[in-house]
Amino acid sequence: MSSSEQIAKNARRAGNILKTISDENRSKVLYKIHDELKENASSIEKANKLDLQAAAESGLAQSLMKRLDLFKGDKFDTMLQGIKDVAELEDPVGKLKLARQLDEDLVLYQVTAPVGVLLVIFESRPEVIANITALAIKSGNAGILKGGKESVNTFREMARVINSTIAKYEKDTGVPVGSVQLIETREDVSGLLTQDEYIDLVVPRGSNALVRKIKASTKIPVLGHADGICSIYLDADADLEKAKRITLDAKTNYPAGCNAMETLLVNPKLAKWWKVLEHLSRKGDVTLHLASDVKEAYVEKLKEENAFDEEVRSKIVDVDESTDFDREFLSLDCAVKFVESTKEAVEHINHHSSKHTDAIITENEAHAELFLKGIDSAGVYWNASTRFADGFRYGFGTEVGISTSKIHARGPVGLDGLVTYQYQIRGTGQVASDYLGAGGKRAFVHKDLDISQMTI
Amino acid sequence: MSSSEQIAKNARRAGNILKTISDENRSKVLYKIHDELKENASSIEKANKLDLQAAAESGLAQSLMKRLDLFKGDKFDTMLQGIKDVAELEDPVGKLKLARQLDEDLVLYQVTAPVGVLLVIFESRPEVIANITALAIKSGNAGILKGGKESVNTFREMARVINSTIAKYEKDTGVPVGSVQLIETREDVSGLLTQDEYIDLVVPRGSNALVRKIKASTKIPVLGHADGICSIYLDADADLEKAKRITLDAKTNYPAGCNAMETLLVNPKLAKWWKVLEHLSRKGDVTLHLASDVKEAYVEKLKEENAFDEEVRSKIVDVDESTDFDREFLSLDCAVKFVESTKEAVEHINHHSSKHTDAIITENEAHAELFLKGIDSAGVYWNASTRFADGFRYGFGTEVGISTSKIHARGPVGLDGLVTYQYQIRGTGQVASDYLGAGGKRAFVHKDLDISQMTI
Incomplete structure (x- = not known):
């Protein structure tokens, strides 16, 4: 052996x-x-x-x-x-x-x-x-x-x-x-x-x-996450102050964390959306990896406001569309892209995210519900920072890990992730052949009992 | 592609x-x-x-x-x-x-x-x-x-x-x-x-x-069972009539079923234990694959009772210890072995069973609880036939399959086995950095809400 x-x-x-x-x-x-x-x-x-x-x-x-x-x-x-x-x-x-x-x-x-x-x-x-x-x-x-x-x-x-x-x-x-x-x-x-x-x-x-x-390298189930590619979608109906606070926190509170924002999806119909990017660069020292249309619009808007200075300019790079939206920067970098609707944001995220945690910032309830229903990730947030994806913040007492698997345990995992379940039957000599479906005539009762006060 | x-x-x-x-x-x-x-x-x-x-x-x-x-x-x-x-x-x-x-x-x-x-x-x-x-x-x-x-x-x-x-x-x-x-x-x-x-x-x-x-041949999680090696343990304190009824049902109601009994573990301290084997052979036409000590004792007891006739004799074969306890017969065959205690039964089952469903027959509550706690299978039963392991009998409405995996879904699986869960957070602009542990001073409330009347 x-x-x-x-x-x-x-x-x-x-x-x-x-x-x-x-x-x-x-x-x-x-x-x-x-x-x-x-x-x-x-x-x-x-x-x-x-x-x-x-x-x-x-x-x-x-x-x-x-x-x-x-x-x-x-x-x-x-x-x-x-x-x-x-x-x-x-x-x-x-x-x-x-x-x-x-x-x-x-x-x-x-x-x-x-x-x-x-x-x-x-x-x-x-x-x-x-x-x-x-x-x-x-x-x-x-x-x-x-x-x-x-x-x-x-x-x-x-x-x-x-x-x-x-x-x-x-x-x-x-x-x-x-x-x-x-x-x-x-x-x-x-x-x-x-x-x-x-x-x-x-x-x-x-x-x-x-x-x-x-x-x-194993057939045994693995509880863990290989990537934390978290996205935030700034909806057309986002509150600009919430957007600034949340994106700054999500990107800069702990950039090496798996729950940090890596991609920012911006709906250009949001009034003054560029303020959010400017805030990330100035307050958070974040390097923005901008899609070409975002870059063009961002520079133009800042120039109109006489705000396009060296501090801002030095924090702009071109996004590499082939890799940057599938990438965990783990640093003060963020990929930025325009999307035209919540639906488009959901599609982008379901395609690129690592199914960890994604958030929408909006005051529009219908958009939020569409996002919460449509995103296929362990965590889906409305108007909160992705950084909340954490066992202690969820109140689990302890954290075993964070899972991006879709079965067994998802997201932050507490002790619950280390248990499974069994079915017990306690009878008094019953046999299946007495019941309908296995040759007998008795019907099952199938009545759920109140477990709130029960111990076995 | x-x-x-x-x-x-x-x-x-x-x-x-x-x-x-x-x-x-x-x-x-x-x-x-x-x-x-x-x-x-x-x-x-x-x-x-x-x-x-x-x-x-x-x-x-x-x-x-x-x-x-x-x-x-x-x-x-x-x-x-x-x-x-x-x-x-x-x-x-x-x-x-x-x-x-x-x-x-x-x-x-x-x-x-x-x-x-x-x-x-x-x-x-x-x-x-x-x-x-x-x-x-x-x-x-x-x-x-x-x-x-x-x-x-x-x-x-x-x-x-x-x-x-x-x-x-x-x-x-x-x-x-x-x-x-x-x-x-x-x-x-x-x-x-x-x-x-x-x-x-x-x-x-x-x-x-x-x-x-x-x-x-896949890394994708598989919901299913490859084997159904179910055992029944006849405890020293078993009720003989229950034992006869349950083992007959478990073995013969549908021998090709994955929840049929394949192994019978007998505590020889059970008075008249041989009656259970005799019942299986005579009423159920079951061929008994007997360990040598079981065979010797069984033949002797039946001879004492003048019951050792051709019907019984023709239904005895020697167990192959190297394979028969790890085998799903899917036929009217059953491997039989003596065990000296509930503990020994639990050890045999945890070693040989396919973690599908196993049962104890006993009137002794302490033995039953030890068995229910000790067995590492999806189903553990006390005084009931293993044939109850079935989605319809469990009241699941429909059955997706029976799982012998230890995570995600175990045992009979209803529609619940085809869903997982997500965490949603609904906030109003909160950021992690305001809270303790991420740089801030606010403490989490962590108060569970009553979900019985809640919809979201």
Whole structure:
């Protein structure tokens, strides 16, 4: 048996046990992990220093060094608090979603259940291992974890503490050894990506390149997004002040974010539309990639207003129509195009967007409803910044990731994305052949029961 | 552009429009399709005769001929009624699943939406094309349909009628031409299975071999099941009469069904457990594939009771442990094994089952709860036959298929399996940078609103 098959099988075995553990015990082990990580802070710091030293020697960029440093500011304490925060969330497992009377003493229940085995691949931020351990155990899933190689010593030491804690309390909590397995080599990852018999979901947390690569190399469902190409449509009936505020926020609040605006679609019937572009350039330092007709009109309007100065001029480039509307700039750049109607905006977005989050700015309700209905993305907003696409802003307590898949979980994903459901039937000896359709004469009742006060 | 890419793009375009069409208009076109198929019954019957003739000439088996014959008994009328039944179902699109106040005048909604483009591959039963057309349009999805080649003339004629109806009423209903595309060649199917940019879900309806082949050859999510290896566990505290009734039903009511029992796990501490096996053989004509210890004990017990006669003897074979517990017999055969506890039963099932449906028979609540919690299958039953795993029995109105995937849709799938969700935010100009975590000072409210009376 290959080592990756063995790892996957171990995880499956642990997952099958974890599924039966109460929320109380799953959370209890998280508090214990919190305590032991805290107690072992010095050995973790020592390991982290080794990683930082190796990184310094290999000449890693300063910004990446900062991400590696687990003891910078209150990062370590925030990480510890994060474990407790997850432990305190409502149990995502065993939630009743449907109860239906099929017949007397024969009831169908739909109940949430863990997905099973997660393979989580992330980059070098060392605190992520604690976060993922908490998410996996809280949701009753076994986790196989692979972090970036720059943090290998920190990961190894933290995994040692986590696993010895799980082992120490296994008798008490029932959470089994094997619930969290750290793997270290790339070979293991590629091996694991073929274990679709045992692994149920891959969660890549990291760069778009990482996600794209993983999606291309596995048959296991992947929860993640490769691209965040978000668009905003300025309707003819937009409020100019809202338009200025929202586009500036969406582009400049965090340009490297996947929920940042990359494309601005402008309806030229909007009075003074050019003020929005001017605002983006002057206040946001945004370089505008303008379609030729937009450029011509923009320059003309600004000249009429005696506003066409060097600050504005230096922020105009020609759009490359063949690539710029399918591109995540991840910088203070924005592609701009005229569209003549909401319908045309919807068509552009459905063709070019990555199905992440798109917004319309308008005071016209009919246009807004057309947009909200027509856009095929995880998030569709009316008069709000695309930057709201975020698990914490949605109130999910924690964020597992943002998904651009169309099935299972879409958009920002909370713990809900790590559970699925099962159907239970509780009967008293009923058989199908007594009922219509399978040879019998009894009819089904099919009466939905009120689940608001029900527990099973 | 390849023909399959063109087909996929057309479907995507149609799907984007269908998404915006009201339930009234989606259902209206289904009634029109019903009417026109009825009016064109004679041309469809003529085409069906051609298929039957070709099948007879090629020496197709009588049972398959029967499936091809669309005008046998009331099959055609039942098919027509099925279209109306789907039209009358509750709209699966636009259902509000969550409404959360993020701040004053800033509300997050989670709303069901069509998946987008379905590729549905089915075998030769001609009535399926009407059923799938109804399901796709009702759920706001564009459908690409490929049926078995034996019914090609019938499919072609029905597709002609369906598409001319859609075209005739396009102005009236908005449901676009291209919503339903019939493809005829295998080359097109393999081409389409690579169009993951445009196609969102593949729904194979047919043999396990078909499903397995499709799952192996596409990156698009597949809704379906390749195997139905269902087990029943007879606990030490089972009621013997319930056990006899349930196992007989589960094995013999429809042995070719995916929800039929294939494995029986027996706790030898159950008093008179052998009566259940004897009942299966005598009343159900079931051949028992017995593990050696089961066989020895079974023969001994029956001999003690002077019941070991030829009828019983002829229904005993040795189990092949290396294959029979991972096998869908699809016949009056059943693998039988002793397990010593509920825990051991759960472990056997989680290892061998296809995650379809498994049941425990017991009067012991603690054992039942352990089983219900521990089994990792779409359906887990207590004192009921596995044959209840069926969309109609669950009260779904219609059945799209049965899924053994662990994400998106599990078990019997109704129209719900053809929709996903989107998040809408309706605001009044809010930007993220005003809020905590993105540079501002405002806190989110995160108050869930009562959606029971709400429409948006």
